Amino acid sequence: MRRAGLGEGVPSGSYGYAGSGYSTCEKENERLSESLRSNVSAIKSLSIETGHQVKHQNKLLAEMDSQFDSTTGFLGKTVGKLKILSRGSQTKLLCYMMLFSLFVFYVIYWIMKLR
Template identity: 65%
Template sequence: MRRAGLGEGSYGNYGYANSGYSACEEENDRLTESLRHKVTAIKSDSQFDSTTGFLGRTMEKLKILSRGSQSKLMCYMMLFSLFVFFVIYWIIKLR
């Protein structure tokens, strides 16, 4: 690709040699095309949708489990606190 007014090996506006700039553009175009093919494959893949649904159901189940676990943990902490309180009260009462 040759630009008007610029000779071989001359530098453009950005200080890059035309041949290097052209090689970078060609590499970017190739990578862009590769990315476009990958995005198209993901969009058309039905397994992607089923995985999303499976992940969503799993997250909902984890939320339910974590709510139950927190209430059990809170109950155990309250019972332990009461036990410690009564032990300290008993020790003070014996003195």
């Protein structure tokens, strides 16, 4: 003798679970689970976007590292040539520097005179 009805499997009595309380809890649970789903999907999309940004930044860092390596090599060669130049005759180097300085001062004087 089983009764089939709306509240089957739900205790009936003076607490009123069959009518309002149980369905209110179900609705609240559904609303909260939907909110949780939307939060999880938002976090997932943010983490995917963060992953793309990290890959892009790593690519840029690798390019910068390569450029710094080539610049370091170029500067090392330049410093080596300057060392070779400085080992030579100091008077010759001093003469070249003086001539260059006089030339720069002459150009500045000439520009000032034209104004």
